[in-house]
Amino acid sequence: MMRRFKKYFAAAMSAAMVAGLAVVPVQAEEAAGSVYYLNFKPEQAEQWEALAEAYTEETGVPVTVVTAASGTYESTLKSEMAKDEAPTMFQVNGPVGLASWKDYCYDLKDSELYSYLKSDDFALKDGDAVLGIAYVIETYGIIYNKALLADYCATEGAVIKDASEITSFETLKAVAEDIQAKKDELGVLGAFTSAGMDSSSDWRFKTHLANLPIYYEYQADGIASTDAIKGTYLDNYKAVWDLYINNATCEPSMIASMTGEDAAAEFALGEAVFYQNGTWAYGDITGNEVADEDLGMLPIYIGVEGEENQGLCTGSENYWCVNAKASEEDIQATLDFMNWVVTSDTGRASLANEMGFETPFTTFTDEYGAENPLLDAANEYIDAGKKSVAWCFTTMPSEEWKNGVGSALLEYAQGTGEWDGVVTAFVDGWASEVAATK
């Protein structure tokens, strides 16, 4: 009986080991180096995975792409960096992000990638060292449906006759409210898409929209960052937020659970005229009801003096960094991968056409100009001599601050909180978060 048991036991153990081996792929890649990219942009997660696969197929070098969930990049990066298989390629969002990851950034000064960069404006430098390289230039504003807006202009008693007349917050507000009043006539559900405050969409307001009052405050005070925000333009912030939530496709009480996909779908299906988002949203919109030539973009006017010369918000919060603490083989593999992405046909086609990125690299010759009508709209403003709004949100003190502002915005919109809550989160929260992270 014992012998029989032993036989069974041995059989079971070997079965376990075989099954174990089947699940655990044998790690043979040790020597050659490998790439682990912690991607920031969920919108392009699938394209990055495809790109990684293509690279592995071509060169045999394993590339892993992991995408952090929206709003969790910092915490994911933190926990991944603590592991012994840390990301070899990650990104920081600008000076604030760089400050906490400086020790992990490999100097890219001598890299081939850096030599392709059009200008030092797109590099994050610390003294002479090049620690981060922007890989995409983005622009956001209020995307609008030209066809629907033209329909509106043709209605009786329309506030404007042409989209170009919208050059101030006042006009924008008048138009949006009139569209909202005529929504049945126009066959839309609302002037604006739902201002969803689900984590897949709330950054449009707590980060991107909040950029404008910060930008104007910096302009007024002649500074580029601060430890204590004053909130000079918060009334303007409130005015825009009111406009968004009261003239939208859904009741303000519903926005807590509305997702980014909801808003994109509403715009793409022609149910709303205005949609605050950026050039990266093209992929979500295209291929639905709205034709590419009907896509336009307006600056986000918030009612500040001289805003008729305001352009769109252009900048980058996406800087590639290479983990200096990775093994030499892995660093080399990562640099090779980055080069391949910006020089090979596959990589350039993916970045320009599939992801729709405008990149700051010289390797992207004309045939790799991004196919993105939103980028064309953005360039029109620059050509017309309008002043682009800088991305000041890279100076926001922390994710926690953004979350605080987001929650307060939501409560105000639902009617479960006061606007004072937003002011407190914005001003006091800034000071306390600066103190907490120092």
Add this chain to the structure above:
Amino acid sequence: MNNRSMKKYAPIFLLPTMIAFTIGFIAPFILGVYLSFCEFTTVTDAKFVGLKNYLRFWNDPSDVFLHSLWFTALFTIVTVLLINVLAFAVALALTKKIRGTNLFRTVFFMPNLIGGLVLGYVWQLLLNGILAQFQRNLKYDELYGFLGLVILMCWQQIGYMMIIYISGIQNIPGELIEAAKIDGATPRQILKNVTIPMVMPSITICTFLTLTNSFKLFDQNLALTDGDPSKMSEMLALNIYNTFYGRSGWEGVGQAKAVIFFLLVAAIALVQNYLTRSKEVQQ
């Protein structure tokens, strides 16, 4: 002789479990207690700071730990009462001679086997769908989140507790109830004086299980409300998790909260144990 030959085999019998137990429990526990007095981002760079972590969340107005504590306590009380009363009622009914009792038991028990995360998303769809008729949703107010969690928890746990109560009721000797009937007891009196005292052990067990399940709830909370709005529906376990992984520089605070959480759970268990013991003495 016997004992001596046994002792020679101690490594075979004890070591595998003990090595795993050390890795999986003893070492993390001791390290955890120590780290709650430290500032750290990874285990290796810990710096002793005394009670700072414990004071930090107490004094920080942006930290909702206390709110989470009350929210969790209230949630625990409500669910323990509801689940046990309802489960007991269903168990009573299903031990009567009714057509289809087996099928009903099967159905009521089923939600238990499905994971909390999956259930959370299932109910999110249903509850948001219902609330949308009234222009509301689960994240509108903490009350909706609270009620949603209560409903979800009841739905999941009633079947489990029902099974335990059914076995308790079935173990009551038939003669006891017959004797009560002969003595002229009304059904209400039988329930109060015979059934309930006889299933007291089951009541103790179920109370304990629901108590700890509710108090330690995590998956359902994460899936159904994720703490929204503004962390107001964040229960203790989720609050600790978010402190650890959501805020840079707050790892020590998260660990300190975890120690307090552990002390609370331990206190509940000890009180429960004490009450059970004193009951057993009476019988």
Add this chain to the structure above:
Amino acid sequence: MNARKAKHGWIWTLFFSILSVLWVFPIVLVFINSFKKKAYISRAPFQIPTDKMFVGWDNYVNGIEKTNLIEAFGCSVFITVFSVAAIILFCSMTAWYICRVKTKVTTTIYYLCLFSMIVPFQMVMFTLSKIANMLKLGNPVGIIVVYLGFGAGLSVFMFVGFCKSIPLEIEEAAMIDGCNPLQTYFRVVLPIMKPTCVTVTILQAMWIWNDYLLPSLVLDQKRWKTIPMAVQYLKGGYGSVDMGAMMGTLVIAIIPIIIFYIACQKYIIEGVVAGAVKG
């Protein structure tokens, strides 16, 4: 008397039938929505998918592709089966030894196991995940060690409870026949402990199969996901929630459990009752 009982029974049966339908409704709702185009799911969750809304198996295909669900399923099965097997084998051995050899060491072990039962996972989650990472346990084989370690408390406790009731004579007879303790254990003790093994299996399998937090912290997420991790990944990994893929994934996550439950219902319910009475 008899007539009254029957009348009552009819009402109760009707009442519980309605209740049962309500009970399974949430799951049926997910099933219905899994065939709906994603844009319509949150807008019209209670409508039956008609021509415009109906998408066939698209949501399932999407869900499986996005989350690598087939692999996640294999991973979950592997981890659950082998963790439970390890727990049963090693914990029952430890428990029997603790029961038969009373020394300071075994008593300490027993009380440590008792103690570990009241410690919530949050207390050790951070340090446990770090230790597991340092020891390179972040794979489906390594995590078995973690599960054995964290699950040992309850299992050892339950096995000890049962061991106490095994009469010593049987074991002594085996010893006299020349069995060493290991042989005695496998030939005599383990077969007697079968009912407790079933109970522990049911309880631990339910826990491990559905566990989200522990594997998400310990496993190397780049390579391996369990089913709960795959579900949660769908929520966060792609920025916006694809409700269609979500519904498909949920249905796929639920169906095997229901089949398993219907097949092993008797054991599961008995296991739960036995586990509750002893725990």
